[in-house]
Amino acid sequence: xxxxxxAIIFWAGAVQAEEIVMSLSQxxxxxxxxxxxxxILIYGAIKRDRPTQDLAPLEVVISVSxxxxxxxxRHKERRFGIWVNTSAVTVDAAPSFxxxxxxxxxxxxxxxxxxxxxxxxxxxxxxxxxxxxxxSSDYSEALIRIRAGDDLYQRRDSNVDFDEETLxxxxxxxxxxxxxGDYPTRIFLTRxxxxxxxxxxxxxxxxxxxxxxxxxxxxxxxxxxxxxSLLIAVAAGWSASAAFAMLRx
Numbered sequence: 029x030x031x032x033x034x035a036i037i038f039w040a041g042a043v044q045a046e047e048i049v050m051s052l053s054q055x056x057x058x059x060x061x062x063x064x065x066x067x068i069l070i071y072g073a074i075k076r077d078r079p080t081q082d083l084a085p086l087e088v089v090i091s092v093s094x095x096x097x098x099x100x101x102r103h104k105e106r107r108f109g110i111w112v113n114t115s116a117v118t119v120d121a122a123p124s125f126x127x128x129x130x131x132x133x134x135x136x137x138x139x140x141x142x143x144x145x146x147x148x149x150x151x152x153x154x155x156x157x158x159x160x161x162x163x164s165s166d167y168s169e170a171l172i173r174i175r176a177g178d179d180l181y182q183r184r185d186s187n188v189d190f191d192e193e194t195l196x197x198x199x200x201x202x203x204x205x206x207x208x209g210d211y212p213t214r215i216f217l218t219r220x221x222x223x224x225x226x227x228x229x230x231x232x233x234x235x236x237x238x239x240x241x242x243x244x245x246x247x248x249x250x251x252x253x254x255x256x257s258l259l260i261a262v263a264a265g266w267s268a269s270a271a272f273a274m275l276r277x
Contacts, residue, residue: 046225048215048225048227050070051071054231057233068200070199073195074217086193088218089128090128090188091126091213092126095124095207116167122171124180124209126182129188130187210230214227
């Protein structure tokens with residue numbers, strides 16, 4: 029009995045002997061008037077207290093999530109020749125951006141139980157759905173499909189390089205249409221589909237320069253922002269008309 033307890037304690041110590049040490053190529057993204065997206069390199073290593081050659085291979089899963097937002101997903105049907113909204117589902121908290129990368133196919137490196145516990149996959153990252161229809165899952169799947177088409181939801185199986193189960197790295201592409209805010213970044217170390225260690229950090233995305241000034245103006249002084257937008261539109265239209273008239277002469 030004592031030998032069994034010692035074996036369990038030793039096994040638990042071996043499992044906890046591995047720790048993630050990671051870094052980012054940049055932890056701040058500045059959205060400017062010419063911002064067209066950014067690539068974030070996420071890399072790191074596995075720190076060990078003792079050899080683990082007798083254990084199952086390690087895997088790495090990395091996720092980057094944008095700010096959570098409520099989303100209304102509507103279903104349209106053609107009636108009497110007109111497309112109309114017939115039903116809707118409210119997604120209470122959907123990430124504005126979500127990317128998950130792993131060393132292999134996600135179902136092969138992370139169990140359903142661990143996915144449910146940590147909300148790693150895209151479907152689990154959409155936290156909850158308040159629905160008044162029977163097939164509410166179809167609406168969340170439609171949201172995933174639409175945002176995946178806009179490169180806002182990314183699943184990158186076998187996209188994490190893992191050298192000798194020690195050094196890992198991957199690149200996450202942030203599209204141009206990012207929402208400002210904090211982007212939680214998580215790294216999971218798994219063995220036999222179970223999480224043995226986790227590391228959390230944050231990527232800060234914010235507007236700067238003219239983008240920041242316009243954003244603040246639209247929130248703090250919407251009347252002035254609307255008048256300025258109208259003035260710019262009139263000036264642009266007058267300039268285009270004047271240029272066209274000069275070309276006709």
